[in-house]
Amino acid sequence: MNDMTPTREQRTAALEGMGCKRKRVEDIRFTQxxxxxxxxxxxxxxxxxxxxxxxxxxxxxKSIDDSEALKVPGVLAVITAETLKTVNLxxxxxxxxxxxxxxxxxxxxxxxxxVAFVVATDRYAADDGINKVxxxxxxxxxxxxxxxxxxxxxxxxxxxxxxxTSGAHGPRKHHNHIFEWTVGDKELTDAAFNKxxxxxxxxxxxxxxxxxxxxxxxxxCSFDKIKGELTIWGTFQAPHVxxxxxxxxxxxxxxxxxxxxxxxxGGFGNKVGAYPGYICAAVASIVTGKPVKWVEDRIExxxxxxxxxxxxxxxxxxxxxxxxxxxxxxxVLADHGAFDACADPSKWPAGFFNIVTGSYDFPTAxxxxxxxxxxxAPGGVAYRCSFRVTEAAYCIERAMDILAQKLxxxxxxxxxxxxxxxEQFPYxxxxxxxxxxxxxxxxxxxxxxxxxxxxxxxxQEQMRAAFKRGETREIMGxxxxxxxxxxxxxxxxNCDILGIAMFDxxxxxxxxxxxxxxxxxxxxxGQGHETTWAQIIATEIGIPAxxxxxxxxxxxxxxxxxxxxxxxxxxxxxxxxxxxARKIRAKAQMIAAYKLEVHEDDLEWDIDGxxxxxxxxxxxxxxxxxxAAYNSVPPGMEPGLEAVSYYDPPNMTYPFGAYICVMTxxxxxxxxKVRRFYALDDCGTRINPMIIEGQVHGGLTExxxxxxxxxxxxxxxxxxxxxxxxxxFMPTAVETPHWETDFTVTPxxxxxxxxxxxxxxxxxGGVPAFSNAVNDAFSFLGSTHIQMPHDFWRNWAAAKSLxxxxxx
Amino acid sequence: xxxxxxxxxxxxxxxxxxxxxxxLLVHFIRENLQMTGTHIGCETTHCGACTVDIDGMSVKSCTxxxxxxxxxxxxxxxxxANPDGSLSALQEGFRMMHGLQCGFCTPGMIMRxxxxxxxxxxxxxxxxRMGISGNICRCTGYQNIVKAIQYAAAKINGVEFRxxxx
Numbered sequence: 001m002n003d004m005t006p007t008r009e010q011r012t013a014a015l016e017g018m019g020c021k022r023k024r025v026e027d028i029r030f031t032q033x034x035x036x037x038x039x040x041x042x043x044x045x046x047x048x049x050x051x052x053x054x055x056x057x058x059x060x061x062k063s064i065d066d067s068e069a070l071k072v073p074g075v076l077a078v079i080t081a082e083t084l085k086t087v088n089l090x091x092x093x094x095x096x097x098x099x100x101x102x103x104x105x106x107x108x109x110x111x112x113x114x115v116a117f118v119v120a121t122d123r124y125a126a127d128d129g130i131n132k133v134x135x136x137x138x139x140x141x142x143x144x145x146x147x148x149x150x151x152x153x154x155x156x157x158x159x160x161x162x163x164x165t166s167g168a169h170g171p172r173k174h175h176n177h178i179f180e181w182t183v184g185d186k187e188l189t190d191a192a193f194n195k196x197x198x199x200x201x202x203x204x205x206x207x208x209x210x211x212x213x214x215x216x217x218x219x220x221c222s223f224d225k226i227k228g229e230l231t232i233w234g235t236f237q238a239p240h241v242x243x244x245x246x247x248x249x250x251x252x253x254x255x256x257x258x259x260x261x262x263x264x265x266g267g268f269g270n271k272v273g274a275y276p277g278y279i280c281a282a283v284a285s286i287v288t289g290k291p292v293k294w295v296e297d298r299i300e301x302x303x304x305x306x307x308x309x310x311x312x313x314x315x316x317x318x319x320x321x322x323x324x325x326x327x328x329x330x331x332v333l334a335d336h337g338a339f340d341a342c343a344d345p346s347k348w349p350a351g352f353f354n355i356v357t358g359s360y361d362f363p364t365a366x367x368x369x370x371x372x373x374x375x376x377a378p379g380g381v382a383y384r385c386s387f388r389v390t391e392a393a394y395c396i397e398r399a400m401d402i403l404a405q406k407l408x409x410x411x412x413x414x415x416x417x418x419x420x421x422x423e424q425f426p427y428x429x430x431x432x433x434x435x436x437x438x439x440x441x442x443x444x445x446x447x448x449x450x451x452x453x454x455x456x457x458x459x460q461e462q463m464r465a466a467f468k469r470g471e472t473r474e475i476m477g478x479x480x481x482x483x484x485x486x487x488x489x490x491x492x493x494n495c496d497i498l499g500i501a502m503f504d505x506x507x508x509x510x511x512x513x514x515x516x517x518x519x520x521x522x523x524x525x526g527q528g529h530e531t532t533w534a535q536i537i538a539t540e541i542g543i544p545a546x547x548x549x550x551x552x553x554x555x556x557x558x559x560x561x562x563x564x565x566x567x568x569x570x571x572x573x574x575x576x577x578x579x580x581a582r583k584i585r586a587k588a589q590m591i592a593a594y595k596l597e598v599h600e601d602d603l604e605w606d607i608d609g610x611x612x613x614x615x616x617x618x619x620x621x622x623x624x625x626x627x628a629a630y631n632s633v634p635p636g637m638e639p640g641l642e643a644v645s646y647y648d649p650p651n652m653t654y655p656f657g658a659y660i661c662v663m664t665x666x667x668x669x670x671x672x673k674v675r676r677f678y679a680l681d682d683c684g685t686r687i688n689p690m691i692i693e694g695q696v697h698g699g700l701t702e703x704x705x706x707x708x709x710x711x712x713x714x715x716x717x718x719x720x721x722x723x724x725x726x727x728x729f730m731p732t733a734v735e736t737p738h739w740e741t742d743f744t745v746t747p748x749x750x751x752x753x754x755x756x757x758x759x760x761x762x763x764x765g766g767v768p769a770f771s772n773a774v775n776d777a778f779s780f781l782g783s784t785h786i787q788m789p790h791d792f793w794r795n796w797a798a799a800k801s802l803x804x805x806x807x808x
Numbered sequence: 809x810x811x812x813x814x815x816x817x818x819x820x821x822x823x824x825x826x827x828x829x830x831x832l833l834v835h836f837i838r839e840n841l842q843m844t845g846t847h848i849g850c851e852t853t854h855c856g857a858c859t860v861d862i863d864g865m866s867v868k869s870c871t872x873x874x875x876x877x878x879x880x881x882x883x884x885x886x887x888x889a890n891p892d893g894s895l896s897a898l899q900e901g902f903r904m905m906h907g908l909q910c911g912f913c914t915p916g917m918i919m920r921x922x923x924x925x926x927x928x929x930x931x932x933x934x935x936x937r938m939g940i941s942g943n944i945c946r947c948t949g950y951q952n953i954v955k956a957i958q959y960a961a962a963k964i965n966g967v968e969f970r971x972x973x974x
Binding site for chain 2: 026027215702
């Protein structure tokens, strides 16, 4: 060896594999404005479609007159439910087993519902046309409050369901009832409550909000009449699912549908489902024979495409005097709006809400969820969350604080006392999950030590005393949250979407010069897959990440996959990458053995190639093996070096974390200040720490928004009052706190590289940390639970209701 | 609708077009000039994805008519790379500091940041945060965007960039 021979460290570093803070390959184009988003797609002769929408939350549609609209220069067609009925597309199935109007069929059920689709030569002409469509409505009484949905005299919202006493998830109790979902042992749980020394009960609401990615939902549909082929460019988090849905409902042969998801400007769950805009643009293209673009504006996005949350959770915990939990009972009222358009795996009407036992060893639990209809936009999607896990984490984390308050215990201490212990994994929860791995106590204690938790509590005590003496008008809150997520949907035994098992896939094809392409069933919306997927391959097969191109989003070239949402990409597709790469390496080993003239078993893997055991000089690099794969493979072996893996995970993964938020609130103004926010995440093996940190920052910022003000609110008449960024809280750099991130590593035992997924953890754990901080601040004044979102006005109102102005 | 002839400088080149008086500048840039780096996020001047530089000021091009920009000098994200095609200090800063994820806000963010650094070559963290408060990012939580702008400021000023301690 001479001095030029790279060291092992240099060889490893050259790969930029797992664990490396590799800079993102996507950024080269994005920083130059050279991304290719849907609205950037321009085709010759392309038309624009836009919606006539209902001003009423609930009304009968008496007539639609498009005669004046069709006289507007540039307007070519007006599509209504009557048009869609000719192709049997006036209604479409939702992923939750319900059906949804594509365009108003007889009545409208929420404000801004799609009523007609105007197709014109450009977007301005389409808007002109919209203004000329005359729709006659007969207003009906709106149903806004979900707690009144099942009143005996509540108005009938879904006339299409008349006489249907059961839905996709079992019996319906009322004409506005969708489903009831129960899990757990009711008798055992009731018994635990009957003999409990201490119990708490609270109605904890998680308000309606919206994912609102900066790029709205949009598509371009182009139907080729000669070939009978439909090409759709769209903002799709799950392009293959969209292709199959189109094939099933439009009765087009699936091979003649080409779905392309180009660069996507954020998704956060908003871009999983199918929306009327996609159907209408496709039909308009078939009708006109020209490509048709549909681009949602922000008001449409906030008011019509899927909302998130709107869960009202009556929560009870039974415990001993010493603070050991003995039972959990939760009833949820779920407001789904006008149509149940959840994007959950088919068998899970309330998603994975049964993770609600959280990080604690509950001997027994019972959960019941009732889904109801109201005159609001349909949903709800998993906004940076794995299918109702955010709601579950908020529920249990808030309830644990309430229990701590009742017991007079420190909330961190109560958590430590009730954690599932490391030796209990794999842990079977009372509501049916098998947690894969965890070390909760270590994470919690690390968080407490880092923020000097005990000192913070002392400071809080002093501030409270000073407040009572009238020396300050500021109160201090310390919010503790310890969450366990359930991500990586999911195993085919219990997860499917429209009957398709929720596996994911990777196809790797190596080229002769030691480069390659990986094609995926997932679709990045900002997560940086082009960067991180190549890192997994680099470590697995010893080819530099820079030499691996990652391609996603084209259903013609990508292997079938279920897409990117619910933090499933790393747990499922990340595993598929490792498995495909290992197939490549296995074939490479055979080629190397042949070329080095030894038995396969005499070879060992060494960073970027195979070495003959005991003979350090006899080595064949993966780069050279790639070349050999195309000219000198062993006799009987097929040339080439490629592999595909469809990975059906054996279990979900269970990331966890400990978050602590320190906040002060001025009781006279309600203005809060986040003094410190510390987030410790354990997502198992870390692929790219830079990207993990970025994901955590972003998720925490969305959690901050939701907890502290972001809400989709309706007035009593059913009008949306938060329909633009003027009213819908979007934190800027000024409001957003500084984030401190930290980690522990507890690999998943069943995942090929031990990774668990991280994108949604900060939202799941962040919301309870903020809310617990606010509630902790007010608790010494006698409050038990204040509903989110905790904006300045609500903080002021809480202070007022607690009587702090009476003595002033 | 009658159309108006307009001319302007965009990224140093003379351009012209026929537009309706109601045509928004952002649509003129994206549709007529085919420069799609300038994005539309809200149409209500809140999000800043459409920010361009007009005659030395940051302007949200979704709330300005193209005819109002007649005769002006405009820079868009397409004009931000170095003359040799390499990434400019800000573009490099965003990449090095992981100041972007989905990339949709990035062009507007960079356009705003370059004007901010011209107005204030050595801004404090608070000045940066205030300076970009007209631009919304949904992915990054801003912390790394602040660092990206600090990185660019240091590079432009020829001083060593020191990342603030956590």
